[in-house]
Amino acid sequence: MFSQELPIYTALVLLVLPLYYLYSKASCRSKNPAVLPTNWPILHMFPSFLANLHKMNDYFTLVLAGSGHNFRAHGPPGTGMRLFVTCDPANIRHIFTTNYTNFPKGAEFAAIFDIMSGGIFTIDGEPARRQRTKIKSVLSSLRLVARIEAWCRDKVENNLLLLFTHMASTGTSFNMQELMSRLMFDLAAMPLFGVDPGLLSLDMPPMEAAVAMDTVMEVAYFRVVVPASCWKLMRWLNIGPERKLKAAHKVLRVFVMEMTERRMINASSVGNGKQHEGVDIMSSFLDDPYYTEDDMFNALTISYMIAARDTVGTALTWIFYNLSQNPNIVSIIRNELSPIASHKVAAHPDAMVIFEPDETKSLVYLRAVLYETLRLYPPAPLERKMVAANDIMPSGHEVHAGDTILISLHSMGRMEGIWGKDCLNYNPNRWLSEDGNELRYVPSHKFLAFSSGPRMCLGKDIAVMQMKTVIASTLWNFDVEVMEGQCIEPKSSCILEMKKGLIVKLKKREMLH
Structure with missing residues (x-):
């Protein structure tokens, strides 16, 4: 042809x-x-x-x-x-x-993201409405939401902060972007499969599936900006980025198969006294024959993994970068956290302070910091x-x-006509009411980080909870220093990751008792 x-x-x-x-x-x-x-x-x-x-x-x-x-x-x-x-x-x-029905994703979009073809992000019309209704029902389960919050809290306490403590005590510099990717990979897989892949640990195990997801988004970006006939020719010849993508697809299919097998092994031992076994997103889809065909199942699981890992992990990296440039904002965040942390420090002076999801839910300034980062550095640009x-x-x-x-x-996010003359400044206050106690209303068509209209992000509250938990627990316990001399620029990808990562050092904060 x-x-x-x-x-x-x-x-x-x-x-x-x-x-x-x-x-x-x-x-x-x-x-x-x-x-x-x-x-x-x-x-x-x-x-x-x-x-x-x-x-x-x-x-x-x-x-x-x-x-x-x-x-x-x-x-x-x-x-x-x-x-x-x-x-x-x-x-x-x-x-x-x-007029959203006149602007579908379209068949070419599904071809560009072919590993996710059939998943919620690549379909339109009735199939999209059906999947969205299903996902909304799953994510509205109070039991599942409680488990997602518990998984996030436990992963931060038992893995992230322990790893940070080790890095701080040894004075070791490390790539914050990689750690956030590992953290969010685990936190995406756990609700989906009910299984912890264990990428966030001191021994830093290989992360082939996470690298394969990066490849999917990088090659998809190439496909978006060049004529379709060009990349389709390269795919036919199996050369360049298309050859790399083919290998990544294989890695992701193997990952889904392995995680599904681990889930089945765990499910067979439900009687071991673990009351939360079986609480996962996959269970809801496996009960519906419509979603159990192999290609559909792979599309759904990989779509969820990429959405849950890439968006939050990327946003967290840019948050740490921006906060390192604005120590005054870090001080304001710590002041907002102080009333929550004070009784914890009093009870356990030498312990790490962990912030529960319920405790950070009402923190207005911290949410403004998240939104300001998403305004200037939207994970999906x-x-x-x-x-x-x-x-x-x-x-x-x-x-x-x-x-x-x-x-x-x-x-x-960088248009003066939309955000004013200070549009390039990192200023969380633009999100706050005059008294600073409430968030200003900003319509979603002006701030599109969580999409808008019928395709509004269903996982918004979960994503905000995860970002708040990570940022609050890190900033209260550590000072984060970005190493000098780095060239901070985004890679060519559908996700706004940093091209060479973000190299940082940590210092444990000395608390006044």
């Missing part, structure tokens, strides 16, 4: 390379690059996208800031590259709420939608059936 297309792609590459070189040189010389991508003959804006592939989020922010929060982009004829890029809240409300039928956006732009819409969450 692709053999006849190969000479076409060879010619395309030969055309792109010199234009890419010229565009890169022009961009380097120009102190004020053009607002819109250069529209080349035949290739249109494809070379501009190619030249900025490694910094697409910043590139979108630059272009959107100079073009009124919206712009169009086109690629070579026949590639299907017809994009409408936006961070306009009015357009986002239209896409996610007012880009949303992708298709246009089902011709439409006119609130901004006045026409979109046509078959167009792709890219919503830049990363850019939206």
Whole structure:
């Protein structure tokens, strides 16, 4: 099928390379690059996208800031590259709420994330509604929520803080991003399978499945920003990122199989006196024949693992980074924690202070810190939608059936017209009422970190609980120092992870008794 297309792609590459070189040189010389991508003959804006592939989020922010929060982009004829890029809240409300049925994920989105095809994040219409209803029912179980909170609290106390204590006592620097990834991998798998993978421990066991998830999101990013015919050709030839992705898919399928087997072994020993055995998300889906077919089951479990691990783990890393740059904010968080911690310190002066999920639920400033981080560093910086039928956006732009819409969450948090002149400043106070006792209302189409409309994140409260528990327990017990000389930049991925991680050192805080 692709053999006849190969000479076409060879010619395309030969055309792109010199234009890419010229565009890169022009961009380097120009102190004020053009607002819109250069529209080349035949290739249109494809070379501009190619030249900025490694910094697409910043590139979108630059272009959107100079073009009124919206712009169009086109690629070579026949590639299907017809994009409408936006961070306009009015357009986002239209896409996610007012006329959301006209903006599905689409078949190409499911192809891009093929390992999750059939899962909640890749489907539309009635199948999506059915799965969403099922997941909402599962996550509303008080017994399961109580277990998720207990698992989080216990994992922080018995693994994370012990590991931090060891790092602090030995003065060892470490990659905070990797530790947050390990922590959230365990906390994602435990509610799903009822089994602890045990990645967060002193011996730092291999984390092949977690690395495979990173590969899925990195290759998906590549698939999102290049014409579909390009990556499909690479998949057919089994070369480049597609070869790496194929291996990652195999690792993830093996992981799901192994965890399912461990779950069955645990379930067979329910009579061992452990009252919480059998309380897991998988149990609810295995009771429904609709979800037990192998491909569907893999799609569901891998979708949940990626959503639960990547979003929270990435957000936690950026929170620690931003707090290290703002010690005054750390002091305010500790002051907010102090009334809770005081009686714990009085009762056990030399013990680590653990904050229960119920104790941090009402902490307003800590939540403002989380939201401010998510505003500037949304874990999923880009949303992708298709246009089902011709439409006119609130901004006045026409979109046509078959167009792709890219919503830049990363850019939206950096727009002066949306957040004010201090939009680039890290300022949790922007989320607080004048007296500081309540959160200000910010509509979801302006703050899209938890999505909006019918696809609003069902795990929002769980994610906030986990982030609060980790941040509160870490900041009260330790000072976190980010090592100097690091280049902090995001990797090219659908998840806003740091390219080289975040290297930190910890120092145990001396408490006044």
